[in-house]
Amino acid sequence: xxxxxxxxxxxxxxxxxxxxxxxxxxxxxxxxxxxxxxxxxxxxxxxxxxxxxxxxxxxxxxxxxxxxxxxxxxxxxxxxxxxxxxxxxxxxxxxxxxxxxxxxxxxxxxxxxxxxxxxxxxxxxxxxxxxxxxxxxxxxxxxxxxxxxxxxxxxxxxxxxxxxxxxxxxxxxxxxxxxxxxxxxxxxxxxxxxxxxxxxxxxxxxxxxxxxxxxxxxxxxxxxxxxxxxxxxxxxxxxxxxxxxxxxxxxxxxxxxxxxxxxxxxxxxxxxxxxxxxxxxxxxxxxxxxxxxxxxxxxxxxxxxxxxxxxxxxxxxxxxxxxxxxxxxxxxxxxxxxxxxxxxxxxxxxxxxxxxxxxxxxxxxxxxxxxxxxxxxxxxxxxxxxxxxxxxxxxxxxxxxxxxxxxxxxxxxxxxxxxxxxxxxxxxxxxxxxxxxxxxxxxxxxxxxxx
Amino acid sequence: xxxxxxxxxxxxxxxxxxxxxxxxxxxxxxxxxxxxxxxxxxxxxxxxxxxxxxxxxxxxxxxxxxxxxxxxxxxxxxxxxxxxxxxxxxxxxxxxxxxxxxxxxxxxxxxxxxxxxxxxxxxxxxxxxxxxxxxxxxxxxxxxxxxxxxxxxxxxxxxxxxxxxxxxxxxxxxxxxxxxxxxxxxxxxxxxxxxxxxxxxxxxxxxxxxxxxxxxxxxxxxxxxxxxxxxxxxxxxxxxxxxxxxxxxxxxxxxxxxxxxxxxxxxxxxxxxxxxxxxxxxxxxxxxxxxxxxxxxxxxxxxxxxxxxxxxxxxxxxxxxxxxxxxxxxxxxxxxxxxxxxxxxxxxxxxxxxxxxxxxxxxxxxxxxxxxxxxxx
Numbered sequence: 001x002x003x004x005x006x007x008x009x010x011x012x013x014x015x016x017x018x019x020x021x022x023x024x025x026x027x028x029x030x031x032x033x034x035x036x037x038x039x040x041x042x043x044x045x046x047x048x049x050x051x052x053x054x055x056x057x058x059x060x061x062x063x064x065x066x067x068x069x070x071x072x073x074x075x076x077x078x079x080x081x082x083x084x085x086x087x088x089x090x091x092x093x094x095x096x097x098x099x100x101x102x103x104x105x106x107x108x109x110x111x112x113x114x115x116x117x118x119x120x121x122x123x124x125x126x127x128x129x130x131x132x133x134x135x136x137x138x139x140x141x142x143x144x145x146x147x148x149x150x151x152x153x154x155x156x157x158x159x160x161x162x163x164x165x166x167x168x169x170x171x172x173x174x175x176x177x178x179x180x181x182x183x184x185x186x187x188x189x190x191x192x193x194x195x196x197x198x199x200x201x202x203x204x205x206x207x208x209x210x211x212x213x214x215x216x217x218x219x220x221x222x223x224x225x226x227x228x229x230x231x232x233x234x235x236x237x238x239x240x241x242x243x244x245x246x247x248x249x250x251x252x253x254x255x256x257x258x259x260x261x262x263x264x265x266x267x268x269x270x271x272x273x274x275x276x277x278x279x280x281x282x283x284x285x286x287x288x289x290x291x292x293x294x295x296x297x298x299x300x301x302x303x304x305x306x307x308x309x310x311x312x313x314x315x316x317x318x319x320x321x322x323x324x325x326x327x328x329x330x331x332x333x334x335x336x337x338x339x340x341x342x343x344x345x346x347x348x349x350x351x352x353x354x355x356x357x358x359x360x361x362x363x364x365x366x367x368x369x370x371x372x373x374x375x376x377x378x379x380x381x382x383x384x385x386x387x388x389x390x391x392x393x394x395x396x397x398x399x400x401x402x403x404x405x406x407x408x409x410x411x412x413x414x415x416x417x418x419x420x421x422x423x424x425x426x427x428x429x430x431x432x433x434x435x436x437x438x439x440x441x442x443x444x445x446x447x448x449x450x451x
Numbered sequence: 452x453x454x455x456x457x458x459x460x461x462x463x464x465x466x467x468x469x470x471x472x473x474x475x476x477x478x479x480x481x482x483x484x485x486x487x488x489x490x491x492x493x494x495x496x497x498x499x500x501x502x503x504x505x506x507x508x509x510x511x512x513x514x515x516x517x518x519x520x521x522x523x524x525x526x527x528x529x530x531x532x533x534x535x536x537x538x539x540x541x542x543x544x545x546x547x548x549x550x551x552x553x554x555x556x557x558x559x560x561x562x563x564x565x566x567x568x569x570x571x572x573x574x575x576x577x578x579x580x581x582x583x584x585x586x587x588x589x590x591x592x593x594x595x596x597x598x599x600x601x602x603x604x605x606x607x608x609x610x611x612x613x614x615x616x617x618x619x620x621x622x623x624x625x626x627x628x629x630x631x632x633x634x635x636x637x638x639x640x641x642x643x644x645x646x647x648x649x650x651x652x653x654x655x656x657x658x659x660x661x662x663x664x665x666x667x668x669x670x671x672x673x674x675x676x677x678x679x680x681x682x683x684x685x686x687x688x689x690x691x692x693x694x695x696x697x698x699x700x701x702x703x704x705x706x707x708x709x710x711x712x713x714x715x716x717x718x719x720x721x722x723x724x725x726x727x728x729x730x731x732x733x734x735x736x737x738x739x740x741x742x743x744x745x746x747x748x749x750x751x752x753x754x755x756x757x758x759x760x761x762x763x764x765x766x767x768x769x770x771x772x773x774x775x776x777x778x779x780x781x782x783x784x785x786x787x788x789x790x791x792x793x794x795x796x797x798x799x800x801x802x803x804x805x806x807x808x809x810x811x812x813x814x815x816x817x818x819x820x821x822x823x824x825x826x827x828x
Contacts, residue, residue, distance in 0.1 A: 016817075019478075021476060021478075022478075022479075023476075101470070177476065248817065248818065252817075258817060258818040259818050260818045260819075260820045261816060261818050261819055261820055263818070302463075318462055321460075321462055321463070322460050322462070325460060326460035326461045326462050327461050327462065327463055328461075330463060330464060330467055331463050331468070332467075332468070332469055333468060333469050333471075333475055334463055334468050335473075335475055337473075339473070339474060339475040339476040340473060340474045340475070340476070341473050341474070342473055342475065343473070344468070344469065344470045344471055344472070344473075344475065345468065345470075346465050346468050346470055347465050348462055348463060348465065361463065362475060362476075366476065367469050367475070368477075369469070369471075370477070373482065373539075373580075373581070374578070374579070374580065374581030374582055375581050376482060376485075376580060376581045376760050376761055377581070377760050377761050377763075377765050378485065378709075378760045379711065379760070379765050379766075380480075380708075382765060382766065382814065383708075386817065387816050387817045387818075388814050388815065388816050388817045388819075389814065389816055390765065390766070390813070390814055392765060393765075393809075408813075409813065410816045410819070413816040413817070413818070418473050418474035419474075421474050421477075422474045422476065422477055422478060423478055423480075424478075425478070425480045425481045425482050425484070425485055426481075426482055426581070427477070427481070431472075431473075431474065432472050435472070
């Protein structure tokens with residue numbers, strides 16, 4: 001176990017609260033180099049991959065497309081275009097199982113095996129170009145937050161003019177257990193991440209650009225520290241604590257600024273972008289390559305060969321699992337994303353999207369179905385909550401249906417990280433109760449507005 | 452060829468996959484493990500009890516635990532709950548706490564009555580663990596103290612005290628009345644002694660500040676007696692006498708984060724400050740603060756009783772207010788009240804205030820800002 005030593009110059013920061021899962025599962029895949037998946041016969045690219053308006057499909061059945069060609073164009077400001085993962089023929093729009101458990105529309109592309117690029121836009125000399133050119137390119141290449149939320153990156157880069165932004169934070173925390181995709185990207189392509197960070201900084205017009213990484217990724221930190229100076233980017237280490245990578249917590253850890261209730265990071269002068277996103281931005285600006293593939297961790301105890309794979313959008317989960325040799329035993333859960341905030345799936349027909357940071361299989365022994373018991377008021381959830389809320393009280397209000405009172409306990413501030421439910425010894429579904437409260441309150445507000 | 456390989460690869464079958472919302476992993480800690488850690492923290496005090504009071508104390512512990520467990524199972528049967536509830540360990544903790552609150556020689560039927568009060572009236576009528584507003588062991592202790600004052604104040608000397616020995620012990624023998632009590636159907640010779648607090652209570656108060664006032668409590672509040680109190684060599688409830696053993700347990704509780712540190716800190720701090728002030732003004736009214744900290748049930752209450760998760764405020768600020776309230780009430784009862792000891796009463800009274808305290812001591816969320824008044828309203 002010859003781990004690299006932490007550089008003495010590294011500043012190590014953290015937020016308050018949170019949890020630290022004893023078994024974090026990263027060991028399964030953190031040593032596995034990124035591999036590129038072989039070309040498949042067919043890709044099923046889900047249309048709605050970003051937060052905001054789903055893009056408008058511009059191809060129809062029978063069309064020949066090239067790799068990187070536009071499949072769907074942005075439908076509004078908070079929207080990004082979608083590009084073809086390979087060259088081939090559009091088979092048409094099909095319904096496939098979506099990540100949220102309902103069928104969703106996908107563009108089915110039959111690969112022709114040639115994998116020919118379309119004509120890509122020219123490289124931009126980002127050091128000498130203005131912010132709008134960079135933002136436009138980032139938007140045109142379909143770049144979204146690849147850490148999980150899939151929020152269009154160019155929107156974050158365009159805060160209202162009255163907000164002065166002075167900090168660009170690149171989120172390399174990867175605080176979710178099991179996931180190692182960002183870790184491998186930062187370790188294997190440090191220059192790409194740093195250059196992307198610098199480009200994002202320029203696009204937002206800020207000088208302070210920092211990559212923040214949890215210190216369980218010492219090799220990646222050291223790799224980036226070697227090259228950080230040439231891009232004028234700082235590196236900050238963070239304590240290993242979930243949810244270190246949550247936006248408000250990350251901003252606080254790095255800058256000690258607190259994003260006020262209901263406000264955006266730009267209100268405290270910060271923009272946060274994911275490390276994988278930064279790498280994608282570098283490719284988009286330097287080579288005009290749109291976002292058509294991403295590094296995804298395929299892992300979990302039941303997986304034969306856990307690893308980190310460069311997968312194209314539209315790769316079905318079943319095909320991705322085959323790359324890893326399939327499963328040793330029947331898993332208890334299939335999750336897109338990490339174990340703390342990922343989404344459980346029923347079907348392996350779901351396909352890889354821009355925000356699929358991980359494909360995680362949990363062993364049946366790890367998927368105990370707990371029976372919840374009454375709160376014993378131990379206070380574990382209060383300690384765990386990074387937002388300093390009282391999940392125990394909120395959960396009881398949810399059970400009692402007291403939505404008005406839940407507002408007095410600031411329910412809407414919950415970031416749904418799940419640290420409370422993770423920590424609860426009575427196995428109460430705390431964050432689940434809070435999600436229900438939030439959804440119910442939003443519904444009621446909507447109804448009142450209609451009246 | 453690739454077709455063949457693909458056939459060998461096993462993929463998950465959708466039907467068997469569990470669908471639930473995140474988080475998908477969980478800590479290994481559960482209610483049972485928490486309760487067992489609390490039991491671990493009680494072991495030093497229980498061991499001290501057996502050391503100082505011998506087999507009778509062991510018997511009391513045995514009866515209390517047995518009755519609490521049996522009554523919990525019986526209630527679950529009657530109420531239609533699974534009897535496996537008893538495995539959560541809370542009845543075990545209540546049984547041990549109850550024993551620690553009883554005199555070292557207590558008849559089995561008193562233990563049974565105590566267990567009834569604790570498990571049924573203190574906990575299960577409210578819906579079981581987590582729903583009870585009052586500390587079950589405190590309910591039992593106060594109920595028994597009122598119903599059976601004689602049995603609940605039958606103090607035997609600890610093994611380190613002998614009738615014909617040191618000055619220290621003589622103080623307590625001189626103050627005691629020698630009686631016979633009926634235990635388990637037979638009359639045995641009871642040798643009783645007084646507790647430091649009962650002597651303090653029975654000492655006439657001197658309100659001026661002369662030499663007599665300063666010496667009023669000298670017999671029970673001096674460095675030698677403080678040391679004996681600290682190790683637990685005195686009469687009292689079986690689990691409350693040894694401050695040393697309770698502190699070891701307290702460290703275990705704090706290190707496992709089983710109690711909120713604000714409660715012992717503010718409780719003991721308030722008692723020290725309050726009695727300190729009174730002692731400073733009227734030295735003949737109450738002994739010095741150290742006496743109050745080392746005697747009676749204060750230490751046991753500050754670490755094991757008041758800190759009960761279910762019946763104390765959940766926020767740090769709330770726990771601090773709770774501790775201060777407990778301290779003030781305990782002092783008032785000890786100094787001016789009709790009972791020599793006031794911790795159990797204070798705990799019940801403050802338990803009742805917990806919902807109010809929590810309303811006052813809500814947490815402010817991260818990034819909280821005061822809501823600005825609506826424009827134009």
